[in-house]
Amino acid sequence: MSTQNSKPLILTTTVGSYPVPDLMALPSEQGLMDATRVVVDIQRQFGIDLPTDGELYRFDMNHPDTNGMIEYFIRPLGGIRGEVGRRDWRAFSEKHSMSFRSKPAGVVEEKIGEGSLNLVVDCERLIAIAGENVKFTVTSPYML
Secondary structure: OOOOOOOOOOOOEOOOOOOOOHHHOOOOHHHHHHHHHHHHHHHHHOOOOEOOOOOHHHOOOOOOOOOOHHHHHHOOOEEEEOOOOHHHHHHHHOOHHHOOOOOOOOEEEEEEEOOOOOHHHHHHHHHHHHOOOOOOOOOOOOOO
């Protein structure tokens, strides 16, 4: 419960992912910023206290199985190769546990490191658009 002069004890938010708007069919940096602004504004119109960016910056239409979510996190990590050869592809297709994907996201070649993954930049983009009262999401390790 809250009073008129205090903040609510429990803030409302969303899961994170938002349906990709048509505006993102041919994404550009400006298109991404505009689409994110729309997503944040819609959440605020419905009374969401901590809006998310909809995870739109992770969208990649070349990976329809997961909208590019897994590739976004996997590809920049050190120790993972994004180019997948024929042998790798065959080994992947024989793993029934991966049947939810049509193609592999990457191949682990050595100890996984930070690489060039920079979530701070993505979080700063959201704050620049929506202000500081936001929720920044990171995908579950189980997805990776």
